[in-house]
Amino acid sequence: MKKIDPLDIxxxxxxxxxxxxxxxxxxxxxTFVAFPACFxxxxxxxxxDECHITALAVSPDGDVYGGTSGHACHxxxxxxxxxxGAVVDLGVVADxxxxxxxxxxxxxxxxxxxxxxxxxxxxxxxxxxxxxLIQEWSIERQPLHELGYVEGKxxxxxxxxxxxxxxxxxxxxxxxxxxxxxxxxxxAHLSMSQH
Amino acid sequence: xxYKSTWYPFxxxxxxxxCWSLSTGPDGRIYAAACCEHTPGGVVKVxxxxxxxxxxxxxxxxxxxxxxxxDSGRASQCKIHYSFVxxxxxxxxxxxxxxxxxxxxxxxxxxxxSWHDEQRCFRGSALLAFDTKTDSVLWWDTxxxxxxxxxxxxxxxxxxxxxxxxxxxxxxxxxxxTKKRRDLGRIGSVNAxxxxxxxxxxxxxxxxxxxxxxxxxxxxxxxxxxYLLPHDEQYQTGWHSVFYDVAAAPDGSCLYGVTWIARPYLxxxxxxxxxxxxxxxxxxxxxxxxxxxxxxxxxxHCGGLVFGGDGQLYYVASRWRDPVYNPLPAHRKExxxxxxxxxxxxxxxxxxxxxxRPGEYAxxxxxxxxxxxxxxxxGHVGPRPVGIFKVDMPDDRKKQDAHLPIRMWG
Numbered sequence: 087m088k089k090i091d092p093l094d095i096x097x098x099x100x101x102x103x104x105x106x107x108x109x110x111x112x113x114x115x116x117t118f119v120a121f122p123a124c125f126x127x128x129x130x131x132x133x134x135d136e137c138h139i140t141a142l143a144v145s146p147d148g149d150v151y152g153g154t155s156g157h158a159c160h161x162x163x164x165x166x167x168x169x170x171g172a173v174v175d176l177g178v179v180a181d182x183x184x185x186x187x188x189x190x191x192x193x194x195x196x197x198x199x200x201x202x203x204x205x206x207x208x209x210x211x212x213x214x215x216x217x218x219l220i221q222e223w224s225i226e227r228q229p230l231h232e233l234g235y236v237e238g239k240x241x242x243x244x245x246x247x248x249x250x251x252x253x254x255x256x257x258x259x260x261x262x263x264x265x266x267x268x269x270x271x272x273x274a275h276l277s278m279s280q281h
Numbered sequence: 282x283x284y285k286s287t288w289y290p291f292x293x294x295x296x297x298x299x300c301w302s303l304s305t306g307p308d309g310r311i312y313a314a315a316c317c318e319h320t321p322g323g324v325v326k327v328x329x330x331x332x333x334x335x336x337x338x339x340x341x342x343x344x345x346x347x348x349x350x351x352d353s354g355r356a357s358q359c360k361i362h363y364s365f366v367x368x369x370x371x372x373x374x375x376x377x378x379x380x381x382x383x384x385x386x387x388x389x390x391x392x393x394x395s396w397h398d399e400q401r402c403f404r405g406s407a408l409l410a411f412d413t414k415t416d417s418v419l420w421w422d423t424x425x426x427x428x429x430x431x432x433x434x435x436x437x438x439x440x441x442x443x444x445x446x447x448x449x450x451x452x453x454x455x456x457x458x459t460k461k462r463r464d465l466g467r468i469g470s471v472n473a474x475x476x477x478x479x480x481x482x483x484x485x486x487x488x489x490x491x492x493x494x495x496x497x498x499x500x501x502x503x504x505x506x507x508y509l510l511p512h513d514e515q516y517q518t519g520w521h522s523v524f525y526d527v528a529a530a531p532d533g534s535c536l537y538g539v540t541w542i543a544r545p546y547l548x549x550x551x552x553x554x555x556x557x558x559x560x561x562x563x564x565x566x567x568x569x570x571x572x573x574x575x576x577x578x579x580x581x582h583c584g585g586l587v588f589g590g591d592g593q594l595y596y597v598a599s600r601w602r603d604p605v606y607n608p609l610p611a612h613r614k615e616x617x618x619x620x621x622x623x624x625x626x627x628x629x630x631x632x633x634x635x636x637x638r639p640g641e642y643a644x645x646x647x648x649x650x651x652x653x654x655x656x657x658x659x660g661h662v663g664p665r666p667v668g669i670f671k672v673d674m675p676d677d678r679k680k681q682d683a684h685l686p687i688r689m690w691g
Contacts, residue, residue, distance in 0.1 A: 127520035128543065130572040175573045220470055222578040223543075 119150070121164060125172035125219070132160050132175050141197065143247070145190040145212055153185025153197050161185070161197055161230075163213050170219045176227055179208055189247030196233070198242040205242035207233040284620065284634040284657075284675065288643075290668035291315035293339050294326045297667050301647050302691055303660030304365035305684040306374045308413045309653025313337070313660055313669045314376075316360030322351040322385030323359045325378065327411070330671070332654065337669075340416060343378060347407035347421045356390040356403035357382035363474055363648065363691035364433035366442070372414045377444060378407045380429035392448045396427065406430035408442070408455065424455050424462060434476040434484060434690035443484045443496075447472050452486070452496055452503065465496055466503045473523040474541050476690050479552045480533070491519030491540070493550075493557065510540060511548045511562030516572050522546065526648065528586040528594065528688065530625060537594050537625075539566055543581040547596075547623075563628060566598045569606045580616060585649030585659045587688075590680025594623040595672075597636065597659055599644035618643040620657075620672055636670050638663065643670070648691070655679035 093100060112118050123139075124131035131137065132154060141153040150164035159182040164173045179185070182199035189196045196209045211228040236242060291297040294315040302314040311330040317323030324344040328337045344351050344358045351357050359382025366375045380403040383390040387401075395401040408424035411417070424430065428446040435442055442455040450472045452465040469489035476486045484496040493506035509519035525541035535551045547563035566583035570576050585597040600617040602609040618636035623629070636643040636659065647660040656679075657672040674683075 124516070124573075125575045127518040128516070128575050130516040132573070172575070174575060177573075221472070223575060224577040224579060225575045226577070227574065 119164065119166055121166070121171075121173055123162065123173050123175070125174060125223075128172070128223075129175065132162065133157070136160060136178075141185045141188040143188040143190045143195070145195070146192050147212075147215065149212070149215065151188050151190055151195050151212075153179075153188050153199065155184040157183065159183055159185050159199050159201070161188075161195070161208075161210075165213075165216060165219070168215060170216055172216070172219055174213065174225055176210070176213070177230065179230065182206075184241075186242050187245035189245060191247070196245075196247070198245045200241040204235050204239035206235040207242075209233055285673040286620070286634050286636050287671045287673075288636075288638050288668060289330070289337055289671060291326070291328065291337065291666045293337075295666045296320045296323055297326070298323075298665050299360065299647070299662040300660035300667050300669055301360055301362040301379075301662070302365045302376070303648040303650055303658060303669060304374075304691060305367070305650045305652060305687060306365070306413050307367040307369050307372045307687070309682065309684050310413070311650055311652050311658045311669075312340075312365055312374060313658070314361035314365070315339075315667070316362075317357075318359045318381045321383045321387055322357050323382045324351045324357055325360050327361070327376065330652070330658065330669070332652070341411070341418065343376075343407070343409070346409060346418050347378070349404055349407065352385045353404075354384050354386070354400055356380050356384055356392070356395065356401065358407060362429065362431055364430050364444070365691050366433050366435035366689060367687055368435060368437060369687065370437065372412060373419065374411045374413050375433070375435060375442060376409050376411065377424055377430035377433050377442075378409075379431060379447065380406075392428070402427055403429065406444070406446070422460055425453060431472050432475050432691050434478055436478055436482055436484075437689065439482060439498075443476055443478075445473060445476065445486065452484070452494075465501075468494055471521055471523050471541075475524040475527045475538070477524075477527045477529065477536055477552075478689060481553070483552075485550075485552060487523040489520060489523070491522035493560075495552075495557075506557045508557065508560065510560060511546045512540065512542075513544050513546065513565065517542065517544065526584050526586045526596075527690070528588055529686075530594075531588050531592060531686065533686070537563075537586055537623075539583045539586060539596065541578075543576045543578045544570070545581070545583045545598075547583070549625075563623070566596070568600060568603070570603055571605065579645060579662075582645050585646040587649035587651050587657060588683075589622075589651055589657060589674060589678065590655040590683030591674075591678040592625070593678075594625060595633075595649060595657055596621055596623070597646035597649065601644065614642060616642040616644040618646055618659075618661075620659075634672050636661070636672075638668075638670075646670075650688070651683045653682050653684055655681060655683040 136156040136158040140155045154160045159179045161176040182201035184200040187198040297315040299316040315326045327340045362379035364377040405423040406425040409421040410419040431445040440457040450468045455462045471489040473487045491509045496503045512522040521542040522540040527538040552558040583598040620634035622631045645662045659670045
């Protein structure tokens with residue numbers, strides 16, 4: 087068996103090794119954001135058993151939208167630019183316990199959610215960037231619009247968005263044939279929203 | 282019991298959008314600032330309630346008085362923000378201006394963006410001495426270059442004016458004799474909305490995280506309290522629980538205040554008990570709401586704290602329709618400004634009036650004051666033209682010179 091030398095804790099390289107091990111799991115490039123699922127000090131966080139983040143998307147302006155799974159499904163937005171710094175709970179999606187995909191267009195977000203009645207797509211306007219979260223704030227939740235269920239109570243496993251012409255792209259239901267007609271309708275509807 | 286409420290719009294300043302300062306002057310009359318922060322080149326006009334005509338008299342155009350006209354191209358002299366303070370020995374009312382109004386050819390003003398712009402930057406908070414005996418301007422000076430004055434306090438015994446600056450959120454002292462200012466240190470970023478003075482000439486305000494900040498002229502130090510001001514422990518942390526308004530009990534025993542954050546908390550402080558005084562929570566001032574929703578700070582608000590001649594604390598708290606927490610009947614307005622009367626002995630609260638502004642909501646009140654006749658007045662922030670409310674105190678609760686001892690901060 088190969089013999090491994092014990093670590094020399096006094097070796098100057100040891101500190102660098104420790105730092106590398108500690109930092110490496112997080113990010114090698116880009117920006118890492120760690121933030122509570124709330125507007126700290128202003129709102130309660132999304133409950134612990136409802137805040138498993140299972141979908142994320144970045145809007146064209148750089149705001150982070152997401153959906154959760156658990157006892158309830160929430161949509162949220164994280165504002166980390168300008169005079170902000172908050173995760174805003176956009177509310178619970180009724181009759182859903184899993185969000186599998188989020189897509190952001192220039193004006194709206196689209197979320198694929200599943201529940202006892204199957205998968206469906208909901209949509210709402212993107213939240214305007216809050217003017218100021220240090221002085222005073224005014225954040226109004228946008229109404230959620232139902233775009234329809236997948237046929238046959240099928241669940242949606244994932245979705246992708248093509249930003250050139252926003253549409254959910256390829257929905258991947260457990261039974262692909264079941265929702266083909268609906269996908270066409272969603273695509274047409276969402277495309278129209280761009281004009 | 283329903284007290285009568287009367288609305289007095291700033292008709293002669295139709296662009297006015299906020300009344301941030303409303304105070305009792307050294308003459309016992311009510312002074313109100315008709316501010317204009319959302320109109321390019323907007324300026325503040327100083328008014329006074331005329332008890333003989335039951336009208337508002339317009340005393341001065343602040344921009345002209347401090348030689349900074351609205352078309353200067355700089356951020357305008359748009360408002361006086363909690364910065365009327367009386368001087369009792371000579372009948373002077375000091376006032377200091379605040380920023381935010383854009384230059385006449387711009388839609389918006391950012392003090393940070395224009396900090397180094399000689400042409401655009403706010404010239405500074407102008408301190409003006411107004412003689413209430415002759416209705417004349419005695420003098421003015423630039424008290425805080427480039428910055429606005431968020432709130433002002435007068436230590437009359439020592440001839441000192443203390444102010445909080447914006448945007449840098451620093452505490453300043455201005456010597457009325459030498460007309461020199463001194464920077465005492467930084468508070469934070471949120472910018473508290475009130476200062477108060479204790480009998481030891483110590484100046485109190487609050488930090489961003491909801492602690493008391495105390496400047497003691499005896500040692501020249503600014504210190505922070507080991508405890509936080511009362512707040513909703515369900516989700517608030519103390520952050521932003523800064524002073525919004527503070528009123529001293531008439532007997533001087535303690536001070537009553539409210540925090541500046543949605544879901545504001547009422548509290549009282551005995552500042553001279555022990556090393557750091559004692560603070561007691563009086564609970565939330567406004568209704569409950571969905572704690573996952575960051576409610577608008579313009580909707581969920583409390584201000585206008587003032588002691589009436591009956592020794593009771595009056596304040597205005599907002600109330601609004603909420604499908605779950607407050608499903609008001611259809612005939613009620615979506616938002617309401619409620620005048621409350623709090624008994625300092627029993628802490629019982631009684632709703633005594635609803636502020637009625639024809640055709641508009643009246644939930645946001647900045648400051649309250651009582652005049653020498655014992656009637657109550659409240660400054661309002663809302664659609665243009667904004668104005669003030671007069672609330673008639675019932676005869677059996679009314680007292681002459683109810684404004685004494687007078688409040689020495691804005």
